[in-house]
Amino acid sequence: MIVSVAGGKGGIGKTLVAASLALANSPLQFLDCDVEEPNGRIFLRARVRKAEPVSVAVPRFRRWKGEPRPEAAEFCRYGALAAVGEELLVFPELCVGCGGCFLLCPDGTLEPVEYRAGTVKQAVARSGVGFVAGELRVGSQRTTEVIRAVKDRREPGRDTVIDCPPGCGRPVMEAIRGSDFCLLVTEPTPFGLHDLQGSRELLEILGVPGGVVINRSGTGYGGIHDWCREEDIPILEEIPFDRKLAAAAARGQTLPDLDPDWTPRLKQLWEAVKRL
Ligand code: SF4
Numbered sequence: 001m002i003v004s005v006a007g008g009k010g011g012i013g014k015t016l017v018a019a020s021l022a023l024a025n026s027p028l029q030f031l032d033c034d035v036e037e038p039n040g041r042i043f044l045r046a047r048v049r050k051a052e053p054v055s056v057a058v059p060r061f062r063r064w065k066g067e068p069r070p071e072a073a074e075f076c077r078y079g080a081l082a083a084v085g086e087e088l089l090v091f092p093e094l095c096v097g098c099g100g101c102f103l104l105c106p107d108g109t110l111e112p113v114e115y116r117a118g119t120v121k122q123a124v125a126r127s128g129v130g131f132v133a134g135e136l137r138v139g140s141q142r143t144t145e146v147i148r149a150v151k152d153r154r155e156p157g158r159d160t161v162i163d164c165p166p167g168c169g170r171p172v173m174e175a176i177r178g179s180d181f182c183l184l185v186t187e188p189t190p191f192g193l194h195d196l197q198g199s200r201e202l203l204e205i206l207g208v209p210g211g212v213v214i215n216r217s218g219t220g221y222g223g224i225h226d227w228c229r230e231e232d233i234p235i236l237e238e239i240p241f242d243r244k245l246a247a248a249a250a251r252g253q254t255l256p257d258l259d260p261d262w263t264p265r266l267k268q269l270w271e272a273v274k275r276l
Contacts, residue, residue, distance in 0.1 A: 002154075003273055004176045004208075006164035007185040008195020010037070013215035013239065013249070014185045018163040019043035020255040021183075022129050024266030028159040030125065032133035033175035035118060035146045040163050042252040046123035046131040054120055054134070054149040056142050057112040058092040059101055066106040075100055078141075093139045117142035120149045130155060143171040151178070168198040173206065181273045182210040183236065188221040196224065200233065209276060213269075216241040234276065237269050 005018035015032075019040055022030045032040035040046070058080075070083035080094035081101060088105075092115045102110055118136040125131040134150040136143055143165070154160055164175040176182050184199045186192040196212065203210045212228055217238035228235050239245070239255070248258045255262035 001181070001274060002160045002162065002179045003270075004162040004164050004179040004182045005185060005213075006172055006176055006182055006199055006202075007166060008168065008199050009191070010166040012166070012185050012187055012192070012195075013213075014166070015040055015043060015163050016249045016254065017183065017185050017213055017215070017237075017239075018161050020262065021266050021270065022161045023127050023254055023256055024263045025159070025270045027128035027130070028161060029130040029132070029155055031150050031154060031160060031162045032131070033147045033150050033171075034163050034165045035134035035136045035143055035150070035171070036165060038133045038135055041121075041123065041125070041131065041133060043254050044125035044129055044131055046125040046129075046133070048121045048123045050122040052120050052122075052149075053116055054118045054142075054146050055114040056097055056117045056145050058095045058097065058115040059090055059110040060113045061088040061090055062109060062111055064106070065108040069105050069109075072101045072104040075104055094141060096141060097145070115142075116140070118146035118149075120146070120153060122153065130158065144174040147171060147174045151175075168195075168202050173202065176202070176206055176208055179208050181276060182208050183213050183273070184210050185213045185215055186224060187216045188214055188219050188224050190221070190223060193223045193227055197227070200231070211236040211273065211276060214238045216246075234272075236272050237265070 005014050007014045032038045073081040073083040078094050078096050080091050082089045117140045121133050123131040132150050132153045134146040136146050165171045182203055186196040211234040218241045
């Protein structure tokens with residue numbers, strides 16, 4: 001079973017939930033796909049054994065073959081090309097790899113060259129959790145390629161937890177794609193509800209079933225419960241709003257580290273997800 005853990009914004013407790021779930025139900029594999037800010041290793045005390053580069057192809061200008069086509073620069077909506085005099089300048093950090101400029105320019109004008117987008121790290125984590133994390137190179141935009149490289153290292157047949165990036169954009173879609181179930185972590189505030197509604201739409205597009213985990217529960221706002229009831233979305237767990245817990249998470253501790261009673265609760269959560 002592949003369970004992704006997502007949420008509309010950063011700092012909502014996705015990694016805390018994902019790492020706690022992985023520890024309580026180990027041995028399984030943990031894929032840290034939050035490649036712009038990978039911090040799962042802190043919670044899981046992962047020791048890196050192997051690091052591999054993730055490279056992508058970007059265009060390099062050689063010389064115009066045939067009629068110059070400076071309009072290729074205007075075609076690039078990402079600003080990765082600029083026509084300057086006789087040359088086409090390429091800014092590889094802005095290229096998203098759509099391939100359009102290769103189609104527009106005469107054959108041989110551009111050649112593909114490798115560009116380092118990030119790194120994939122494999123590690124051994126505590127309690128036998130198999131750990132893989134992606135790290136985007138500073139300045140690179142190729143988030144989805146690094147996420148794909150992490151997911152390519154999934155061990156077939158092994159239960160897997162995926163820690164997703166925040167938001168509802170392309171990176172989180174790439175991380176959730178192919179999951180059997182997605183846990184949406186939210187907080188009981190109007191902002192939490194707004195982000196949850198966006199995440200729900202995303203799951204509908206991807207055709208992935210989902211359930212909700214409310215973090216910092218007990219603040220008195222009932223909007224999340226009302227909406228989940230109306231939309232028939234199960235609330236599978238609630239983590240209380242507790243200063244001790246927040247301080248422990250900030251130190252890189254998981255829920256079972258703080259209180260062993262969380263282990264059976266997280267096992268039950270896993271079983272509930274399996275049933276759904
Ligand atoms: S491959 Fe696409 S994004 Fe990259 S430079 Fe060419 S047109 Fe721009």
